[in-house]
Amino acid sequence: MNLLDMIKDAGIIGAGGAGFPTHAKLASKAEYILMNGAECEPLLRVDQQLMAMYPEEIIKGFEAAGKLAGAQQAIIGIKGKHKEVIAILRDKIQALQLGEYVAVKELPDVYPAGDEQVLVYELTGRIVPEAGIPIHVGCVVVNSETALNIYKAIQGKPVTEKYITVAGDIPNRLTVKVPVGTPVMDVLKLSGIENFDDYAVIDGGPMMGPVMANLNGFVTKKSKGYVILKKQHHLIRRKTVKTEQARRINRATCEQCRMCTDLCPRYLLGHNMQPHKMMRTLAYSLKDMEEQKIAYLCCQCNLCELFACPAGLYPKSANMMVKQSLMEQNLRFQAKPKEYAVRTARAYRLLPSKRLVARLGLKDFDKPAPVTELELRPETVQIAVCQHVGAPAVPAVKAGDRVTEGQLIGTVPEGSLGAPIHASISGTVLETENGFIAIRRD
Structure with a gap:
């Protein structure tokens, strides 16, 4: 069996974000393969800890993926502040005699350094075109946990477990390995909190993660972390504003200062993403649908909404409203060939992570979440048939069948x-x- 089939059969998907199937990504031919070790979301710790714990396995999995994609160079992107992890990776690369192929490049400690298109620019100097993906400029991107899963696939082990950071306003901050399908509540209780009546939980990072409507869900292959905060916390109140309320506030208050656009990461890369124009569209019920199509260029990093706007308005929400309207009318953005160049002010408008953490009101909770050896053994797991981009998996078993760990x-x-x-x-x-x-466990 070739490596691409091994990766496909192991069920490997992007270990964070949308969960794109890795075999489909590596079927493309690229000049560069990039590892996203930025982990730019505040409070999350999984990637940096895995790179320190399993450097050899991750590097070998990354190398194998790069060779599969035909990449001439493999680059690991990690924030320069993680000096110990960087030293571990570089030492291991030399020990494996991979220094001519795999390199570590330090990233600035800014948000969103882990945005796929920002990462491509920082590591290669190339700009992914509007509405494009990294392969359009000869790049393929995987993250560190995905690289680890590729190594395991080579050893014949499919994806059956997930590393999760539990952080926030809690007694016990930790990172733990759990079976896919574990009840979320079982993971949350590791925080030291038993009663969650006064708490809300963000599924993922505090910037892009949604507030969970209920806590009865189950861990998936793309789960990354849970941030637990009091319901009255500023961030929770911001994230739970209803769409119509956000629309009314935007229409009544936006003064078109364009700070949301001036700090937009995609705009700074030279794209035409301009959130302030989406605010204008809603405020004045503008009908120019062609101009509104730039709403598709939003990466939903939430920087405009949770940091940039001086009035505390909801530019990202406005953008999503416009995008939803366009989708309902089956109107799509069509990219036009052109040369891209970063905005001249980009170097002065990068957002330091510490400033973001302070603005979000998370400074007191920005502490280590060490990996624990605690073994979580849920009595029952519920494994979603659709936890990835694409069609749901078709069950290959039926009620009453006995299965073993790792079985398809x-x-x-x-x-x-x-x-x-x-x-x-x-x-x-x-x-x-x-x-x-x-x-149900035996």
């Missing part, structure tokens, strides 16, 4: 983009309906 339980539909899923514990299948395959 869901396959990719013929001719479809997707990723198979595997049993994360050994036990008996309880059900395969409602979008989940539930397994």
Whole structure:
């Protein structure tokens, strides 16, 4: 079996973000393969800790992925502040005699250094075109946990577990490895909190992660962390504003100062993403649909909404409203060939992570979340058949079947983009309906 098939059969997807199937990404031919070790979301710690714990495995998985994609150079991007991790990686690269192929490049400690297109520019100097993806400029991007999973796939091990950071206003901050499908509440209680009536939970990082509507969900392959805050915390109140309320506030208050645009990471890369124009569109009910199509260029980093706007308005929400309207009318952005250049002011408008943490009201919680050896053994797991970009997996088991950890339980539909899923514990299948395959531990 070739490596691409090994990666596909292991069910590897992007370990954070949208969860794009890795085999489809590595089927492209690239000049560079880049590892996203920036982990720019405040409070999350998984990537930096994995690179320190498993440097050899991650580097070998990364090298294998690069060779598969035909990349001439493999570059690991990690923030310069992680000096110990950088030293570990560089020493291991030399020990493995990979110095001519794999390099470590330090990134500035800014948000969003981990945005895929920002990362491509910082590591290669290339600008991904509007509405484009890294392969359009000869780059493929994976993150550190994905590289680790590629190494495991070579050893014959599919994706059955996930590393999660639990952080926020809690007694115990930690990073833990759990089976895919573990009840979220089981993970949250590791924080030392038993009653969550007064708390809200952000699924992912505090900038891009949504506030969970309920805490009855289950860990997926792309889960990264949970940030637990009091319900009255400023950030929670901002993130739970209703769409219509945001629309009314925007229309009544926006003075078109354009700070949201001036600090927009995609705008600074030379794209035509201009959030202040989306605010104007809603305020004046403008009808120029062609101009509104730039809403598709938003990366949803939330910097405009949670930091840039001096009046505390909701530019990202305005952009999403416009984008939703365009989608309902089946209107899409069409990129036009052109040369891109970063804005001259970009170097002076990068947002330091410490300033962001302070603005979000998270300074007191920006502390280590060390990896714990605690083994979480849920009695039942519920593994989503759709936890990736593409078609849902088709159950390959039925209620009553006995399965073992690592066994294939869901396959990719013929001719479809997707990723198979595997049993994360050994036990008996309880059900395969409602979008989940539930397994009870023996």
